[in-house]
Amino acid sequence: MDIFGIKGYLSISYEINLEMGDEGMKLRSKLIEFMVKHDMIPARIRWKKSASGVGRLFKDVFNMLNKEDKKKLGKLMYDWGVNHADEIVKVLKIERNLHGCAVALMAMNCIFGIKSRIVKEDNDEIIIHATKCLWKDKKGWTPEMCASIEKYDIGLIDGINKNVKYYCTKRRSMGDKVCEVILRYQSESLS
Helix, strand or coil: CCCCCHHHHHHHHHHHHHHHCHHHHHHHHHHHHHHHHCCCCCHHHHHHHHHHHHHHHHHHHHHHCCHHHHHHHHHHHHHHHHHHHHHHHHHHCCCCCHHHHHHHHHHHHHHCCCEEEEEEECCCEEEEEEEECCCCCCCCCCHHHHHHHHHHHHHHHHHHCCCEEEEEEECHHHCCCCEEEEEEECCHHHC
16 A cells, blocks of 8 residues: 555545544544645645646636637747747757657646557657547536647647648547547648
């Protein structure tokens, strides 16, 4: 049992409540207070709450904006992705090629609570499937919000390699089983 993990905590607190009744509730409260006071809340719980909160904040802000301001938000997300590209390449020590773009995209997905993996890779194309995210099932989340956030991904890819193009062909928020992104080399003459 991982005493400092949430499963361990829940197991212990449930047993305390069963065996000790009201006294168990007091002990449980003290245990939570101890964990907070000594910075022992598991990082995974903190991260999940933070990433989920970012999505909720994005949704709330997105819903306050008019059509023109939503376009500005999309541009802001794109620029953010472009501006992060050099730092991400450096930190991840990746090449500025098709595979490097895929690794960078999946790394950023992971940070924001999106589980993704490469399902097909060849010299000119990589297909990535995202099977889970913290935001898709949130009340009021729409495909339009996904498309707005996706501008970050497009900017990131453009910032890493202008010859790699990003295409989203499936969206979980539209009822598909996965979000599917295709990264494909495109010659400069076609850009």
